[in-house]
Structures are given as structure tokens and as C-alpha cells.
Amino acid sequence: MADRRQSLLDAALKLVEEGGLDAVTIAALTERSGMSNGSIYHHFGSRAGVFAQLYADSYGRCVAAMRPALDSRAAGDAVRDLALRYLDWVTENPSRARFLYAAPDHADPAVKQAEFAPVLAWFLSRMESGEMRAVPPWALEPVVMGPAHESVRRFLLGVFDLAEAREIIADAVWAVLKP
Template sequence: MANGATREAVMSAALRIVSEGGLEAMTISRLAEVSGASNGSIYHHFGSRGGVVGALYRESFAELVGAMLPALDDRPAWTVVPDLAGRFLDWVVAEPTRAEFVYRASVAGLIEENGKAEFKARVMAPLGEWFAARTARGELRPVPLWALDAVVMAPVHECARRYLADPEGFDLKAIRPEVEYAVWAIVRP
């Protein structure tokens, strides 16, 4: 396998393993078995099991934020902010394995803190810039960048977790307008 193909095969295998058996099931030997890569190749590309977890987390989180970025346009903030929340929920429905991985890896303490804050700040920079510009125009109340994910999107996170725990029983479409309004209510001036 070529370097890029090996990395992609390991990342795909990691998602599959996590979806079938949880984070605990993702071992280097299982990754090698499912991906077809050698143990040595996995260590070469990722350094450790934690390196695979970190790479998958960064890729998935960046994909999530990337799904939200098209909402950042010149519409009034009261339409863009709910759209951001809706796009987040759409991504969770479209990518439940990645979404569940992001939540599980975050709370399991498997993501190395070294560089995590800088990574999230870099990925979320376009959101932060949009929010800062709209705050300066008086369309939003001031919210620090760190709070965009932890505080502003809190209603989205809670509903996403409930949906992931019971996709058949938790009607995300039905509650979506309330979630979008709740996110707007947090930042409206």
C-alpha cells in the first residue's frame, strides 16, 4: 500500500472497529487485521493507538466544522446562527459513526491535550471570525471563541448525544426548530 492509502485504510478501519465494538475494540492488532496494514506501518504513520485516535478525532472534528462553514454568509445573524445548528445536526445524522466517535473520544480522555486547543482554535477560526464581525456590528452578544463549541452549541450537543443513543426513538427532525432557536437565544444581543 502507498503511504496515503495505508493511512486512509487505517482511518477507515478505525471507524469501522469503533462502530462495531466501541473504542475499547480499537487495538493496533485489530487495526492491522481490518485495514490490511502491518503493525509497523500503523506505528510509522500514527506512532501509537492514541495517534490513530487523535488523527481520527482531528479529521472528524474538521469535517464537522467544515459542514457548518457554508452557512457563514451575509444573511442576518438571526438566520445564520440557527442554520449553523441545523447543519451540525445534519452532519450527525449523515455521519453517526464519526459523530459518536467525536463524543466518545472527547469524554474518554483519549485525545492528547497537547495541541488540542490550538487545533480546535485553528479549525474554528472561520466561525470565530464570523462571530467576531457580527458581534462588532451589534448582531450578537460577545462570546469568547472557546464558548462557541462548549456553550453556544450545548443544546446541539445534548440533542446529538440523545439521537446517537437512540436514533429510532429520538426524533431529531421534530425538535430541530427548538434546538436552532435555543442556540440563537444564547447569542442574540
């Protein structure tokens, strides 16, 4: 059952990669995956359900790649490492990253919040201890990770080399939080 779901998600991701969100239709999914439209509706309920699950899966993988950075090291080292892990994940998973940036309205806020909870808890504890500047939780993604997000957007458009700038980007992310 899980393999069938993953096969459908892989097919959807490939379709997005080839033709954008509009390329993902139930007909295209059945053709690409070799499964019936009944299987798609059974597993996901709708095209929007496919997108919601693909978003949750991709976001979960992204957060999982960053989470090991959040350990007991000095806050600056951990934050820089988190930014570098994010940039590396994007470089290794451009199709998933492109989907995350193209389809934010398909994110289930509850799923996203649950996935991000350990990261948020780590940041809040470090802010509370004074190891980093206190910023409101809503600011972590747009303000703190802003330099990384803008660099990733440009990378995904093919006009920016993340490998060349990754250390500078990690420094910029830490600069926002440095006490």
C-alpha cells in the same frame, strides 16, 4: 500514502462503531485493514496517534459542513443554518459524531483551534458589530451550542429524534445569541 492512512482511519472508525474505543487495538487494526503493524506505527506512531488523527479528521469534516452557513446573511439566519448543518452532519455521520463525543481527550487543541478559527472569527465580528450578543469565545461550544450538543447526545443514544426537533434546536441556539 494518503489512501493507506485513510484506510487505517476507516478501519479504526469501524472498530469504534462496533465495540467502542477499547476495540481499537493495533492487532485489530492490522486485521481489519490488512496492513502491518509497522504501517500503523509508521503513519500514526501509536494507537493514541490513530485516535488523534481520527479526531482531527472527524472534527475537520464537521466544521467544514457548518462553515458554508457563515456568510453575509442576517446573523440569526446564519446561526440557525449553522446549527441545522451541524445536526444534519451528525445525522449523516453518526459514527464520526459518536467518536467525537466519546474521545474528546484525543483532540489536539492546536489542530482543533486552527480548524475552528474561521468560525470563531465570523462569530467575533458579528458580536463586535452588535448583530448578536457578545459571549466569550470559550462559551460558543458549551453555552451557545449546548442545546444542539445535548440533543445530539440523546440522538446518539437512540432516545431522541433530531429530525423532529431540528428547527426548535436551531431556534434555541439563536436565542442564546440574539441581541
